Amino acid sequence: MKAAITGAGLSDLGRNTQRPAMAHLAEAAKRAMAMAGLTRDDIDGLCTYPGRSDASPGNSPLGTGEVRNALGLKTRWHAAIPEGPSQMAPIMVAAMAVLTGQARHVLCFRTLTESSSQTAGRRASVSGSGGERMGGWLSWLVAAQAVSAANWAGWMATRYFHEFGMTREHLGMVATGQRAFALHNPLAVMRKPLTMDDYFAGRMISSPLGLFDCDIPIDGASVFIVSAPDAAMDCAAPPLWSEARGTALDSQETWDQRADLTTMGSHDAAADLWLRTDFKPHDIDVLGLYDGFSIFVPIWLEALGLCGHGEAKDFIAEGNIGPGGRCPVNTGGGQLSAGRLHGFGLIHETCLQLWGCADGRQVEGAKLAACGTGGGFIAGSMLLRRD
Amino acid sequence: MPSLPHLTPENTPFWTGGAEGELRITFCAACNHAIHPPEVICPQCLSDSVEARAVPGTGTVYTYTVNHQPWLPEMEVPFTLAVVDVDGAPGVRVTAPVVDADPESVGIGQRMTVSFRQQEDVWLPQWSPVR
Numbered sequence: 001m002k003a004a005i006t007g008a009g010l011s012d013l014g015r016n017t018q019r020p021a022m023a024h025l026a027e028a029a030k031r032a033m034a035m036a037g038l039t040r041d042d043i044d045g046l047c048t049y050p051g052r053s054d055a056s057p058g059n060s061p062l063g064t065g066e067v068r069n070a071l072g073l074k075t076r077w078h079a080a081i082p083e084g085p086s087q088m089a090p091i092m093v094a095a096m097a098v099l100t101g102q103a104r105h106v107l108c109f110r111t112l113t114e115s116s117s118q119t120a121g122r123r124a125s126v127s128g129s130g131g132e133r134m135g136g137w138l139s140w141l142v143a144a145q146a147v148s149a150a151n152w153a154g155w156m157a158t159r160y161f162h163e164f165g166m167t168r169e170h171l172g173m174v175a176t177g178q179r180a181f182a183l184h185n186p187l188a189v190m191r192k193p194l195t196m197d198d199y200f201a202g203r204m205i206s207s208p209l210g211l212f213d214c215d216i217p218i219d220g221a222s223v224f225i226v227s228a229p230d231a232a233m234d235c236a237a238p239p240l241w242s243e244a245r246g247t248a249l250d251s252q253e254t255w256d257q258r259a260d261l262t263t264m265g266s267h268d269a270a271a272d273l274w275l276r277t278d279f280k281p282h283d284i285d286v287l288g289l290y291d292g293f294s295i296f297v298p299i300w301l302e303a304l305g306l307c308g309h310g311e312a313k314d315f316i317a318e319g320n321i322g323p324g325g326r327c328p329v330n331t332g333g334g335q336l337s338a339g340r341l342h343g344f345g346l347i348h349e350t351c352l353q354l355w356g357c358a359d360g361r362q363v364e365g366a367k368l369a370a371c372g373t374g375g376g377f378i379a380g381s382m383l384l385r386r387d
Numbered sequence: 388m389p390s391l392p393h394l395t396p397e398n399t400p401f402w403t404g405g406a407e408g409e410l411r412i413t414f415c416a417a418c419n420h421a422i423h424p425p426e427v428i429c430p431q432c433l434s435d436s437v438e439a440r441a442v443p444g445t446g447t448v449y450t451y452t453v454n455h456q457p458w459l460p461e462m463e464v465p466f467t468l469a470v471v472d473v474d475g476a477p478g479v480r481v482t483a484p485v486v487d488a489d490p491e492s493v494g495i496g497q498r499m500t501v502s503f504r505q506q507e508d509v510w511l512p513q514w515s516p517v518r
Contacts (some may be wrong), residue, residue, distance in 0.1 A: 142392075157452075204455045
């Protein structure tokens, strides 16, 4: 028995939209319900990541209660999942909820208004600027002045380059390739071609990562409807079955102590995924891989077994992951070009591919998608299958 | 400046060892496992008998990044963050800013020695190249 994604919706994404978070959420929710052929009265569950949080400006302005109020929902089950297996945790938890009968149709959402917050002078995704004392894993990084994930990803990339001879040009191929996809995605925020010269002209952020290796803060919302197997059969769109989910985590909750920093939690979650399905890496038609920073893409490729450890640079250089490639990754442009919906946007795009409605970027006959979200110790993976 | 850590019984030796010029890492007294970030229990053998010990304060750069972005208003850039394998504490890395060196001169495998910068009641480690 599998749970299914039966609807998916994005709001109109943008930079500095100055639009209320709830306006984005409501737009995405209406689009997702329309796709599933459901009405508000069919929705009996609600789930999000991480829940309302004011810790990082615009990172999660809406919680389940506010969404319940605004959409006039009557729910039988709800949860916010701040510490689950990566940003896709609410989809995984919703799958468990519908399979255990707690709900029939769960609306899963993620809303961000980081671009508007940043424009208002409150920098997004920087930790430890509040002056108050901190605890937990983040406190060790912030005390070292490593206040941005760009630093943590940067030192991973340095080690990876050192061990395997990857260069910035390989990461440039990730960035320019995803931009080439974004030109065919009307919702992507970056829709001008990006050349390798443009990539190298971007200023350095945290070596070896430059401006175009970093994803783009935006305003927007993403909604999925996760449905019970029998309920899914009544929906308008073909069910996208959550074939398997990998959630293992073998090392500490840190960004610097993992014995091999050319691997991530992604490797644990991906190994776990393949234990839960008969499909193999070569069955995958399309991928959504977390690209908060470009370096995560090759690491996720290796984690999922698309190529061997240290081989991602050649795999990328051979053109496998870009437009026309054998294993297209982040076909909507990803977070690097479409905008940072914190993993949800990547999953949305793989759903469009499986439904065959990805327009000019459609991967012919895509039936099986792999999603991997998270960087560092944060990781979750999922296979989505269309019959 | 970036936020300081809350001092707790398990992390106080690490954050205050600099007052005596010592880099202090927590070890398990039962199985000798080096525990970092420090815990009140040994994650390897679950013994409650853990203790902070001074290590030599030297190590080898495992990886690094040169930060060019002023994330916070008073942050001076560029500076290098080094992730250092610590001598005398197998498996433990201490990540800290590099001082007394050209930010672009730091490399993997480079030998480093620790010093400390006091801020309120916390002594923050910083690495500089062994000369």
